[in-house]
Amino acid sequence: MSISIYRLTVPMFQRGxxxxxxxxxxxxxxxxxxxxxxxxxxxxxLAPDMLPLSGQYQRASDSAKFTLARLTATEAPKFEDNEKTFDELRERLEKTEAYLAGFSAEALEGTESRQITLPGKSGIVLPGDEYVATFALPNFYFHVATAHAILRSQGAPIGKRDYLG
Known part of the structure; x- marks a missing residue:
């Protein structure tokens, strides 16, 4: 029995x-x-050449929404990437969650074989299932984990259980 692309994406992104x-x-x-x-x-x-906490939130949001847009050949909502407060970051997460909630399992049926071109200039094309497993999920979790690391490095009382949900 195979796992659906829906189960690999929407609930995973919602949890993160x-x-x-x-x-x-x-x-x-x-x-x-x-x-x-x-x-x-x-x-x-974490390092001078890395995005700040706000950027980690923005990229996690983008990773989730652009993954679903690419898989379904639809447009993702555009956000300004100008969040500077906790409330603005919360609002961005809420908008991303609302977008994710609009996808059903049926909307993602068959997307495992859709050809997805990786973002950037690489020109690499992967079938949807490989795109999710080797690019989309690792990229999303990189930004969630980096946000975690930034806050821990500053003494915020978060731990592994918070990361795991």
Whole structure:
């Protein structure tokens, strides 16, 4: 028995976005408890050449929505990538979740064989199932894990259970 593309994408993305929402709640409470500007967390990077926390949220959101758009040959909603507060990041996650909720299992039937061109200039084309397994999910979880690492590096009280949902 094979697993459907729907089960590999929509619930996985929803779970990861749920973890990101938990991180926001805990990070905001941490900033209030320690009495510092939460913008510090939002602009923190793990390394100078990496995106800040806000960018990790934006890319996780983009990974989820663009994966489904590519698989279904539809347009994903466009977001401005200008979030600077916890509330703005929450709003972005909510819009992404609403978009994901619009997909049914039937909408993704047959997409395992749809040819997907990887973003960027590589020109690599993969069938939908390989695209999900080797690019879309690893990319999404990279950004969720990096957001986790940024917040932990700053002392926010999040842990493995928060990551796992």
């Amino acid at each position: 976005l749920g973890s990101l929402k938990t991180y926001l709640d805990k990070a905001e409470a941490y900033a209030k408890e320690k009495n510092f500007d939460p913008g510090i967390l939002i602009s923190t990077r």
